[in-house]
Amino acid sequence: xxxxxxxxxVTRVEGHGKVTIHLDDGGRVSQARFxxxxxxxxxxxxxxxxxxxxxxxxxxLCGICPxxxxxxxxxxxxxxxxxxxxxxxxxxxxIRRLMHYGQMLQSHALHFFHLASPDLLFGFxxxxxxxxxxxVAKTHKETAVKGVxxxxxGQEIIRATAGKKIHGTGxxxxxxxxxxxxxxxxxFLKSPAPHxxxxxxxxxxxxxxxxxxxxxxxxxxxxxxxxxxxNHLSLVRRDGALxxxxxxxxxxxxxxxxxxxxxxxxxxxxxxxxxxxxxxxMKFPYLKKLGKEKGWYRVGPLARLNTxxxxxxxxxxxxxxxYKAYTEGKxxxxxxxxxxxxxxxxxxxxxxxKELLNDKDIIGDNLVTRGRKKHEGVGLxxxxxxxxxxxxxxxxxxxxxxxxxxxxxxxxxxxYNEAVRLVAEEYLSEKPEITEGMLNRVEVAIxxxxxxxxxxxxxxxxxxxxxxxxxxLGRLVDRKRK
Amino acid sequence: MPEPIKFIIDGKECTAEPGQxxxxxxxxxxxxxxxLCHFEGLKPVGSCRICSVRVNxxxxxxxxxxVAPGMVVENHTTEVEEYRRALIEMLFVEGNHFCPACxxxxxxxxxxxxxxxxxxxxxFPYLFPKKDxxxxxxxxxxxxxCVQCRRxxxxxxTPDGKKIFDMKNRSxxxxxxxxxxxxxxxxxxxxxxxxxxxxxxxxLKKEVGFRIPIGKRKYDKKPIGSEIEESK
Numbered sequence: 001x002x003x004x005x006x007x008x009x010v011t012r013v014e015g016h017g018k019v020t021i022h023l024d025d026g027g028r029v030s031q032a033r034f035x036x037x038x039x040x041x042x043x044x045x046x047x048x049x050x051x052x053x054x055x056x057x058x059x060x061l062c063g064i065c066p067x068x069x070x071x072x073x074x075x076x077x078x079x080x081x082x083x084x085x086x087x088x089x090x091x092x093x094x095i096r097r098l099m100h101y102g103q104m105l106q107s108h109a110l111h112f113f114h115l116a117s118p119d120l121l122f123g124f125x126x127x128x129x130x131x132x133x134x135x136v137a138k139t140h141k142e143t144a145v146k147g148v149x150x151x152x153x154g155q156e157i158i159r160a161t162a163g164k165k166i167h168g169t170g171x172x173x174x175x176x177x178x179x180x181x182x183x184x185x186x187x188f189l190k191s192p193a194p195h196x197x198x199x200x201x202x203x204x205x206x207x208x209x210x211x212x213x214x215x216x217x218x219x220x221x222x223x224x225x226x227x228x229x230x231n232h233l234s235l236v237r238r239d240g241a242l243x244x245x246x247x248x249x250x251x252x253x254x255x256x257x258x259x260x261x262x263x264x265x266x267x268x269x270x271x272x273x274x275x276x277x278x279x280x281x282m283k284f285p286y287l288k289k290l291g292k293e294k295g296w297y298r299v300g301p302l303a304r305l306n307t308x309x310x311x312x313x314x315x316x317x318x319x320x321x322x323y324k325a326y327t328e329g330k331x332x333x334x335x336x337x338x339x340x341x342x343x344x345x346x347x348x349x350x351x352x353x354k355e356l357l358n359d360k361d362i363i364g365d366n367l368v369t370r371g372r373k374k375h376e377g378v379g380l381x382x383x384x385x386x387x388x389x390x391x392x393x394x395x396x397x398x399x400x401x402x403x404x405x406x407x408x409x410x411x412x413x414x415x416y417n418e419a420v421r422l423v424a425e426e427y428l429s430e431k432p433e434i435t436e437g438m439l440n441r442v443e444v445a446i447x448x449x450x451x452x453x454x455x456x457x458x459x460x461x462x463x464x465x466x467x468x469x470x471x472x473l474g475r476l477v478d479r480k481r482k
Numbered sequence: 483m484p485e486p487i488k489f490i491i492d493g494k495e496c497t498a499e500p501g502q503x504x505x506x507x508x509x510x511x512x513x514x515x516x517x518l519c520h521f522e523g524l525k526p527v528g529s530c531r532i533c534s535v536r537v538n539x540x541x542x543x544x545x546x547x548x549v550a551p552g553m554v555v556e557n558h559t560t561e562v563e564e565y566r567r568a569l570i571e572m573l574f575v576e577g578n579h580f581c582p583a584c585x586x587x588x589x590x591x592x593x594x595x596x597x598x599x600x601x602x603x604x605x606f607p608y609l610f611p612k613k614d615x616x617x618x619x620x621x622x623x624x625x626x627x628c629v630q631c632r633r634x635x636x637x638x639x640t641p642d643g644k645k646i647f648d649m650k651n652r653s654x655x656x657x658x659x660x661x662x663x664x665x666x667x668x669x670x671x672x673x674x675x676x677x678x679x680x681x682x683x684x685x686l687k688k689e690v691g692f693r694i695p696i697g698k699r700k701y702d703k704k705p706i707g708s709e710i711e712e713s714k
Contacts, residue, residue: 163696
């Protein structure tokens with residue numbers, strides 16, 4: 001008898017989503033889909049708002065990485081006020097960069113330690129009452145404390161640069177509204193351990209070692225779980241280096257061949273299309289060059305380390321070399337290696353924060369630049385979860401008339417569906433009984449991408465997970481709840 | 483020199499100069515009476531009623547009522563404060579005030595009053611009125627946030643006394659109306675003055691939003707009124 005399995009909500013991700021899996025008469029997976037069931041409407045209700053309000057308004061999309069939206073909006077507004085990236089004052093550029101790398105540190109720490117580590121430390125089949133951050137805090141206290149403090153450090157960097165840990169106002173069109181005082185800078189550089197940047201770099205390095213240890217112990221699972229080929233997309237610096245704040249768009253295929261060769265993102269519409277499907281509020285972006293069927297791609301840590309040529313900080317570069325050597329220099333398509341890539345990025349973010357803190361420009365006072373005004377601007381940034389697109393048009397009265405946002409999670413839409421299908425086929429097909437552990441595997445595949453489904457809400461810990469089984473006529477035959 | 487007038491606020495003996503309003507005299511005596519439509523240097527109109535006090539048992543607007551000898555004023559009493567609180571809540575529900583993205587946040591008197599009165603959520607249902615935003619060469623007029631305090635009408639005029647801002651319509655449809663020709667002639671300084679005199683984020687001088695960082699805004703450090711209370 002055909003069945004339909006629904007996992008709703010998907011837990012330990014940001015926002016609300018569900019998964020439906022259809023089983024045919026033989027118990028084989030006939031269809032598996034990831035649905036995003038929230039609707040936000042930001043693109044519509046920013047219309048009419050003054051353009052300088054955008055960086056502060058759109059960051060309300062998210063409470064986890066608002067800095068990404070804040071900066072992508074500000075970068076688009078820079079174009080509108082005629083302050084192209086190369087025209088920003090060194091102080092403005094570096095303060096924004098510091099804010100963003102602080103965010104990468106806090107968001108990546110949040111994801112690995114609070115959301116993903118329970119699966120990796122306890123196993124996918126562990127008791128769900130233990131398999132959560134509280135369980136980690138009880139049994140791996142030191143790891144949990146370091147995770148919390150790493151995140152806190154990143155949040156403090158954001159507060160110093162944006163005014164508040166969440167939803168600050170630091171970036172304004174053409175620059176920033178504050179730089180650091182020498183006291184603020186010294187707090188991060190010279191506070192007694194563990195509250196200084198040197199400790200954070202060491203802890204970030206330890207986190208990479210922790211993943212590598214888990215990898216050695218669970219190589220089979222971490223290498224083969226939801227392993228599928230795909231294209232990868234991200235910004236890269238002009239010289240091919242990993243860069244979270246600014247760069248050119250590069251896309252590579254599963255073999256590493258370039259699809260987009262470092263193009264200017266102001267022309268993103270030439271390269272990226274968006275498809276709408278009737279079962280999700282989230283759109284499906286694709287590379288126009290390859291078409292809707294084959295043009296889907298992944299973004300985020302895995303994609304970034306597949307597109308960039310090197311990492312411009314010594315300790316992260318060393319880890320990157322080891323990471324690349326594992327796939328013999330080819331793109332890494334192993335979904336759970338996203339955690340490895342994310343932790344290398346965490347280390348890089350910490351190293352860059354130290355470099356910026358030691359740069360005298362961050363205490364400068366040349367904050368805002370203006371130039372020839374335009375009616376349209378595009379701002380891209382590498383958010384923790386991947387490439388984030390903000391595109392706006394304004395009228396002569398300085399009011400926004402059009403907004404198009406492609407958030408990181410949207411870019412990964414097809415990848416979620418692909419991962420869910422693969423995991424469902426492997427672990428659920430033709431099984432006599434569906435266990436909680438099996439369903440958790442589906443969630444693990446989604447969680448690896450650290451999706452931010454609403455870009456606003458955050459669910460952690462034990463949420464009601466309801467699974468319903470339907471027969472081929474749509475009648476409810478069984479229901480399980482955890 | 484005329485004799486100072488003696489009067490009482492909340493049991494405290496105070497003195498006033500002849501001609502001073504209750505608000506002015508209270509301020510001089512280190513007693514804060516909240517105001518919204520009133521602004522130092524402008525002729526008071528008593529329209530918002532936030533400064534309401536009980537004088538010898540009768541409700542009066544402190545910003546317009548001159549002090550008289552022997553007045554007994556109730557200011558910081560439960561009844562008066564509850565009354566004011568309700569007025570502030572009504573202002574919130576009859577407009578569309580979304581503080582998180584408003585550039586006046588931190589400098590907004592309505593928001594500061596809400597913080598002072600610890601209004602977490604209004605006790606009245608939101609009306610969500612349909613209001614718009616009007617553009618002028620130097621500024622935007624955000625009707626969603628306007629509380630019809632008339633400060634702009636009184637403060638911003640041409641050198642020959644012509645009004646640039648005025649009211650139109652009546653009752654629930656009342657709104658600020660702008661003379662487009664005169665508004666087009668406003669200088670940058672006058673536009674900035676209009677923005678500064680507005681107690682909320684209704685008048686927005688173009689392209690200057692969010693220039694003041696969090697921590698440096700007027701009400702970031704201390705609640706509204708504390709400068710008066712600390713003066714004595």
